[in-house]
Amino acid sequence: MAENKVTLSKNDRLAVWFRHQYLQGSWNYERMQNGGWCFSMIPAIKKLYTNKEDQIAALKRHMEFYNTHPYVSSPVIGVTLALEEDRANGAPVEDAAIQGVKVGMMGPLAGVGDPVFWFTLRPLLGALGASLAMGGSIMGPILFFVAWNVIRLAFEWYTQEFGYNLGTSITKDLSGGLMGKITEGASILGMFVIGALVERWVSISFAPTVSTVTQSEGAYIDWNAIAETANGGGQGVADAIHSALSQYASLGATGLEVEKVTTLQANLDSLIPGLAAVGVTLLCCWLLKKKVSPIVIIIGMFAVGIVGHLIGLL
Amino acid sequence: MSVFTIILIVIVAFLAGMEGILDQWQFHQPLVACTLIGLVSGHFEAGIILGGTLQMMALGWANVGAAVAPDAALASVASAILMVIAMNGGADQGEAISTAIAVAVPLSVAGLFLTMIVRTLAIPVVHIMDGAAARGDFMAIDVWSIIAICMQGVRIAIPAAALCFIPSDAVMSVLNMMPAWLNEGMTIGGGMVAAVGYAMVINMMATNEVWPFFALGFCLAAISQLTLIALGVIGISFALIYLGLKDVAKSGAGAAGSGDPLGDILDDYE
Numbered sequence: 301m302a303e304n305k306v307t308l309s310k311n312d313r314l315a316v317w318f319r320h321q322y323l324q325g326s327w328n329y330e331r332m333q334n335g336g337w338c339f340s341m342i343p344a345i346k347k348l349y350t351n352k353e354d355q356i357a358a359l360k361r362h363m364e365f366y367n368t369h370p371y372v373s374s375p376v377i378g379v380t381l382a383l384e385e386d387r388a389n390g391a392p393v394e395d396a397a398i399q400g401v402k403v404g405m406m407g408p409l410a411g412v413g414d415p416v417f418w419f420t421l422r423p424l425l426g427a428l429g430a431s432l433a434m435g436g437s438i439m440g441p442i443l444f445f446v447a448w449n450v451i452r453l454a455f456e457w458y459t460q461e462f463g464y465n466l467g468t469s470i471t472k473d474l475s476g477g478l479m480g481k482i483t484e485g486a487s488i489l490g491m492f493v494i495g496a497l498v499e500r501w502v503s504i505s506f507a508p509t510v511s512t513v514t515q516s517e518g519a520y521i522d523w524n525a526i527a528e529t530a531n532g533g534g535q536g537v538a539d540a541i542h543s544a545l546s547q548y549a550s551l552g553a554t555g556l557e558v559e560k561v562t563t564l565q566a567n568l569d570s571l572i573p574g575l576a577a578v579g580v581t582l583l584c585c586w587l588l589k590k591k592v593s594p595i596v597i598i599i600g601m602f603a604v605g606i607v608g609h610l611i612g613l614l
Numbered sequence: 615m616s617v618f619t620i621i622l623i624v625i626v627a628f629l630a631g632m633e634g635i636l637d638q639w640q641f642h643q644p645l646v647a648c649t650l651i652g653l654v655s656g657h658f659e660a661g662i663i664l665g666g667t668l669q670m671m672a673l674g675w676a677n678v679g680a681a682v683a684p685d686a687a688l689a690s691v692a693s694a695i696l697m698v699i700a701m702n703g704g705a706d707q708g709e710a711i712s713t714a715i716a717v718a719v720p721l722s723v724a725g726l727f728l729t730m731i732v733r734t735l736a737i738p739v740v741h742i743m744d745g746a747a748a749r750g751d752f753m754a755i756d757v758w759s760i761i762a763i764c765m766q767g768v769r770i771a772i773p774a775a776a777l778c779f780i781p782s783d784a785v786m787s788v789l790n791m792m793p794a795w796l797n798e799g800m801t802i803g804g805g806m807v808a809a810v811g812y813a814m815v816i817n818m819m820a821t822n823e824v825w826p827f828f829a830l831g832f833c834l835a836a837i838s839q840l841t842l843i844a845l846g847v848i849g850i851s852f853a854l855i856y857l858g859l860k861d862v863a864k865s866g867a868g869a870a871g872s873g874d875p876l877g878d879i880l881d882d883y884e
Contacts, residue, residue: 321638326743326762328736335740339759342752352750359747359755363740370637411819418676419815420846422643426669427842429645433666436659440666441649448640485853487819488827492849494812495831496842501673502812503805573836580806584813585820594810598684598723601810605803610795614802 306348306388308381313464315343317457320377323370332367337377344381348388358384361395368406369413374456376405378463386467408483415490421451423497502577506564507612513560520555521547615655615702620778622654624771627691631770632763634687634729637677642687644668644718651694660707664697664714665690671718674808676815683811685725687770692725693718695777696785703782705789713789716797719804728769736762827852 308316319340326335338359345358368376379401387393425444433440521544530540547555554560568575587597608614615623626647633641640646645665652661668690675683697714701707739762746754816828827849834840834848 322636322759322763324635324637325632325759325766326736326739327635327733328740329733330737331740335736335743335755335759335762338743338747339755342755346752355752356748356750359750359752360744363744363747414676414815415819419674419812420849422676423673424842424846426643426645426673430666430669430673433645433649433662433669435666436663438649438658438662441645441662444643444645444669445640452638481857485857487821487824488853488856489849490815490819491824491828492831492852493846494815495828495833496835496845496849497674497831498809498812499832499835500842501670502809504802572833574832577809578832581809581812581816584809585816588810588813588817594683594814595723595726597810598807601806602720602800602803605801605806606796606799609799609802614799 306385308344308347308385308464312343312347313381313460316340316377316381317374317460319343320374320456320460323373331363331365333370333373334363334366337366337373338362340377341380341384344384348384354388357395361398364399364402366402366406368410369417371417371452371455372409372413372459373406374460375463376402376409378460378465379405379467381460381464382467408480411483412486415486415493419490419497420493422448423493498577498581499574502574502580504576504580505614506568506576507614508564510562510564510567513562515554515558515560519551519560520558521551615698615778619655620775623651623695623778624775626650626654627774628767628771630687630691631767634685634725634770635732635766636763642690644672644686644690647687647690648694651691651698655698657698657701657707660697660701660711661694663707664694664711667711667715668693668718671715671804671808672722674811675722676811683726683814684719684722684807685729686722688725688728688773689718689722691770691774692721692777695774699777699780699782699785700789703786705786713792713797716792716800719800719807725770728773729766732765732769735765739765 319342323333323336323340325339327333328335341358341362345355345362349355349358380398383393383398383401387398425447429440429444431440432443523544526540526544529543530537532539584597588594605614626641629639629641629650630647631642633639633643641650645668648661648665648668649658650661652658652664655661668686672684672686672689675686677683693714696717697710700710700713705713739758743755743758746758820828830852831845831849835845840848
């Protein structure tokens with residue numbers, strides 16, 4: 301009996317891992333990642349089933365609806381490989397069981413993958429690379445590309461192996477234990493990071509001037525006096541610069557002009573910096589819940605930006 | 615541009631288009647796509663700087679569930695090509711980069727429509743794959759999977775190739791015609807676009823339990839000395855502490871000795 305057992309070799313699993321990168325290739329509005337999933341399973345199906353009818357049944361089984369985050373799909377395909385292997389060896393694994401595992405895992409896992417990869421790791425590496433690149437350094441793009449892909453390829457391989465080795469026992473974890481904790485931890489991390497990103501990267505600045513106050517003498521730098529000192533030639537210029545800089549250091553930015561201008565933005569910033577950004581984000585949340593299309597919101601933002609700028613608000 | 619340069623640009627565009635859907639190698643991210651286009655067109659440094667700047671804008675763009683984010687692939691490829699054309703036409707580096715940035719966001723919305731079209735076109739493709747599955751035809755499934763991926767590549771490659779043939783005077787005159795208010799207004803709008811991506815994820819994850827963490831992140835981010843890496847570490851620590859405390863709370867409620875002697879005595883009287 302033992303010699304009849306078919307198992308997936310490491311090469312078979314590597315072939316599945318390689319193809320699984322193209323999971324989203326035929327992403328469609330009907331069954332989403334189904335085509336890519338079936339494409340990924342082909343090396344395993346070929347190995348496990350020699351009978352044409354079994355092959356057809358397996359292919360059909362894997363053309364069902366499927367959609368999750370493309371990286372955390374790896375443990376799902378690992379578990380599916382283990383299930384298909386059991387089935388090929390005669391264990392009573394129903395079609396419904398395989399579909400159930402796929403559907404049962406894809407939801408919670410997408411909830412882990414989106415915050416961890418798209419909203420934590422990519423912004424982190426992206427911002428790091430971008431800040432180097434903005435200075436014209438090639439290290440920025442290289443760092444981002446290499447670090448991302450090393451992490452991604454390793455994650456996809458090891459979690460696929462993890463799923464394959466655990467087999468069905470992973471589904472027990474799913475219903476409470478480890479999986480629930482990872483999901484919860486990921487949403488805490490995700491919400492925290494998004495809160496930070498909203499403050500840092502959603503930029504709205506209100507232009508209107510709230511007040512213009514003529515400052516009393518001594519609260520601003522007397523540029524005429526500085527100019528007189530500067531007229532004294534070489535040493536005079538140096539003295540003038542020294543005097544201007546030391547006054548600036550004690551008076552701060554408002555010391556540069558006679559009139560102190562307070563914009564609406566400065567007032568808002570003294571409450572909480574980024575208050576408007578959070579307002580816009582929460583408005584988006586609400587609009588999305590009301591089933592307003594994201595595209596409409598984006599186009600609306602441009603309209604608001606242009607109109608707001610024309611009337612002098614932004 | 616020489617024929618050779620155009621071919622290389624189209625190849626980069628094709629890779630970016632594929633990655634726009636696959637989301638694996640990240641050739642569609644501005645940091646990578648703009649750098650590659652800068653490399654093949656001889657404006658290496660300008661490409662890197664444009665890539666870095668656009669990357670900062672695109673940090674929050676991600677495909678979540680069935681929703682499609684602004685398309686980084688078309689935005690980075692097309693705006694990099696326009697930058698190259700403008701620089702070949704005599705514009706200086708700074709000017710070319712800033713106009714490229716202004717057109718990037720409208721391009722990302724245009725790219726979004728293109729990807730939605732291709733995702734709809736993929737429906738008949740998977741129906742053909744259904745047919746192949748029913749025949750047990752492995753080869754046909756492979757071929758059609760590859761065709762579907764190539765459709766996404768072509769989505770960016772065709773607009774990129776078309777842009778390469780626009781004469782540089784035409785680009786320059788359009789750029790000069792674009793009024794400042796439009797340009798500035800678009801930049802202001804672009805600053806807000808990231809909020810849409812964040813809102814999608816918030817709607818997905820938010821429960822009453824995790825909203826305080828959003829507030830914490832928001833307030834801590836105002837401290838500009840904290841880098842993103844520091845914020846990431848703080849976030850992970852919060853998650854670990856919270857989950858740990860929750861565990862303690864759970865096991866404490868069930869156990870007999872709760873570490874509260876008076877409570878234990880009172881319990882015994884019941």
